[in-house]
Amino acid sequence: MKQIKLNLNGEIRSVLVDPTETLLDVLRDKLGIKSPKCGCDRGDCGACNVLLNGRSVRSCLILAIETDGQEVVTVEGISQKGLSRVQETMINKNAFQCGFCAPGIIISATELLNNNPHPTLEEIKEALSGNLCRCTGYLPILEAVRESLEGGKNE
């Protein structure tokens, strides 16, 4: 077991971890952060995506111990001061059905829009290609991301 410190959603948290524990398990079971979901636990589905130093990663593939001293942002963090424009558009467009894939998709969409405020449809599809969704057929999600671009910058 080793004590690690990370900046989680803007707060410094320290936690005791086993060197083989994944970031996903530590977030969910030890730090009370439930938005990243476990859809496969082997890097296939993207439901566990979080931002690690601003980059979206699959938290089921990262060992918690590697994140010592790093910055981790989850949907809880993104939503702290109200929802972002893309989240609001997703609500208005009923973009999700069961919503199990939603946290991971919000992370991927947020990363995309941070780096590329005006992506094309192809770029949006590409950015979300690592997130599986079985309910919606992706269309309303892609549309919501696209629509959130209209009228300015995404914050």
Place this chain on the structure above:
Amino acid sequence: MRDIRKFDARPKLDGSWKFLDDITYEGMIYGQLLYSTCHHGIIKKIQFPKDFELNEFTIVSAKDIVGKNLVPEPEPDQPFMAEDKVSHFGQIILGIAHPSKRTLISFIKQIQIDYQELPAITDIEECLENEDNVFGREIIIDHRREIELESNWIHSHEIYYTPHQEHAYMEPQGIISIWNPADRKMFVKATCQCPYFVKHAVEAIMGKAINEAVIETSEGIGGAFGGKEDFPNVLAGITSLLAYKSGKPVKIMLDRADDFKITTNRHPSRIELHTYTDPATKKIMKLNVDYRLDAGAYQTLSPVVLSRGVLHASGGYNIPDVYIRGRLFRSNTPSNGAFRGFGVPQALAAIEAHADKIASQLNMDPYDFRKTNIFKVGNEFPSTQKITENHLEECLDRVVQKSDYRKKLQEFKEWNVAHKDKKGIGISMGYHGGGYTGNGEKILNSKIKIIIEKDAKVKIFVSSTDMGQGAHTTLAQMFFEAIKHPREKCWVQLPNTSKTPDSGPTVASRTIYIIGTMLQKFALKIKDEMGFTNLEEYVASHQSDFPREFQIKFTPDPTVSFDDNNFRGTAYKDYSWAACVSEIYYHADTYQIELKKIWNVLDIGHPVNLKIAEGQVEGGNIQAMGYALTEFFYKKDFGRMQGFTDYSIPLSLDIPEIDIEFIHTDSDVAKGLGEIPMDYPAPAIRNAFHNAAGIFINEYPLTPERIFKQISSPKNHRI
């Protein structure tokens, strides 16, 4: 037809919506299933690893079952756990629980089971070709007329195959059970479609040990598509047994690989069709269907899938002489179960491909061929039920018109001459009967409870679950729109069997059609009886009458009757109709089919919430696309299935454009919708490939490997 935003849209977006695995209880421990890796055999020895403290674990086997080792519903033939014999890969042998997930996993990995292996059927073809494997009740729909075969009639014969399909809901299956010795109640938190099925299962396995099982669903159910109709019964039974034995709350979440390996799938099928067509009139005169499903090791849900399948097997065609035979085949694989479509995607895979086959034998355009043979008002289904509306033909005409089918057909033909790659366009059509088959709804006898509070808040209690399809939003909407009540005053409560009456399972496209209609009628009835125009004002001026509770019961339509023995009569009161055109691009170098666009025209009656309805069509279309193009299992080698790397569902990069139009939306009836958009697109994709490349493939999925094989095989079906 208003677009009411889903009541759960916001919590799903801010990360606060709770799924089963997001819930923990004080003192909760974790469970897992140990299942058979042998397809058929006798359990000789179970050996636990040495370096663990055995008494830290709670272990249950069939011997610990207090009640009966038989899952009571749907067909009571499947044990919860194996006794000394296993009948299929994935059969559960032990339930094991421990406070640490990690210890539990490493313990289970090291358990050794020795089997004496027995001969097993694991291959779909081996199962479905051999009539010795038939089990359960055979269904015959005999609509033969004494028609003499003419020698010049065109005989078309083909066998169609469809594979397993995995639901691939994003949230794996899970259950939490909590045993309370004080009141002898087992509380179960479930991600499931049918809380009352789960209740009956837990009460069956626990027998006299408990007074009652109370089932409550989790707030979020992460997709289901039929997959959470029957497996949760088994899982809840075993989890409850562990909770009872350990005295602690127990949570079992399946990991993805186990979920893929041991839970139900769509039934593989082998459907053999013979048709005889009169070349003069171009009409199909005679159809013979041999409809076979691989049920897996037990029947469970298969008899009802079979009955729906055969009732849809002749498609939208008016054929004077029809004979349909439906049978279940047993194999040593996990029991197959409910999956959106319920036997109809298999039925259409055959009949809709066959229509194109006959059309090409007649040298006729597939649309013209369908127009010549489509049924009309006054014709009848093979069950003798009369056709009362001609909306299928309207769907077909409309979709052909809006997709520019004829023009594209011509354009592609010219384009294809000059190119190695090919473009293609295909049609399909279908229908889906709403609600339970035959007398099913009468027997289900659904109930609803409503409480109107002093502040005019309406609480709706139904056992129908919202697994993402938006059922709870739409159900509430049907109530408040009927009497113009404010939407924020109308809520569907979280299903809990101690509070919600049994309004039947959340299946068979019945939730809006049956339960929603009950709610809507009830709203209008109280409006009439109490004589209000505004419920809020009425409640305010009659405060002493409230809160008030109402019980509502399903009233069967007396004109609906069905003879289950002979499969005659009104199989379904209302049918949804749909037709589809799909456009593909075939990459000849890589043998790959790229789906470009799907046009849907549907008659589902009145779409209560257009956005939600469109969402069902889009989601169903994309599952059908996976069914047609990429999804299949190497079932012969279960052990290797690990998850989404072995089973490809469509990604955001793969999806086509989708065009949706609903017709006859001013109808009074909100008919079934959940399943039909999964039923019909796959054959349209297949037919588009046939149109593009001139290659007739009788089996899904149309992977590059299959296309390559078909092209290089000497006995390919080029027609």
